[in-house]
Amino acid sequence: MLDGATVMYGSASELRATLEYDFSQEKDFGDAKVDIQDEKVDIESVLSEKSSDFSVKTTVHNHRLFEKFGFDEVFGRSAVMELLELKSSGASKLLANLTQAEIIEPVSGHGKGKYKFKGM
Numbered sequence: 510m511l512d513g514a515t516v517m518y519g520s521a522s523e524l525r526a527t528l529e530y531d532f533s534q535e536k537d538f539g540d541a542k543v544d545i546q547d548e549k550v551d552i553e554s555v556l557s558e559k560s561s562d563f564s565v566k567t568t569v570h571n572h573r574l575f576e577k578f579g580f581d582e583v584f585g586r587s588a589v590m591e592l593l594e595l596k597s598s599g600a601s602k603l604l605a606n607l608t609q610a611e612i613i614e615p616v617s618g619h620g621k622g623k624y625k626f627k628g629m
Contacts, residue, residue, distance in 0.1 A: 527565050580626050583619045
């Protein structure tokens, strides 16, 4: 029935955040045409491989970060705070969890505390 997809359990607030995220993505997508020659990264499979213990809320945050920054842009805690509307401690914890799961990596040459998504 789920065609191989994984079921994720979470609280009602996490479900709401997930649904709001999904609806916003569908709304933004509209009737855009997809170029089938462009190979797109399946961030969902990457996240499920590396971070099966993440909550739904953290997974939603991961998706939003990846959509904003992709593999090429460098970001720090303040950008995470602004994008995800998190406090400093929440953003720091998220960055630490993503680093530990080897989803993002620290980068040098852009100032202290900067990260980017690891290429696959």
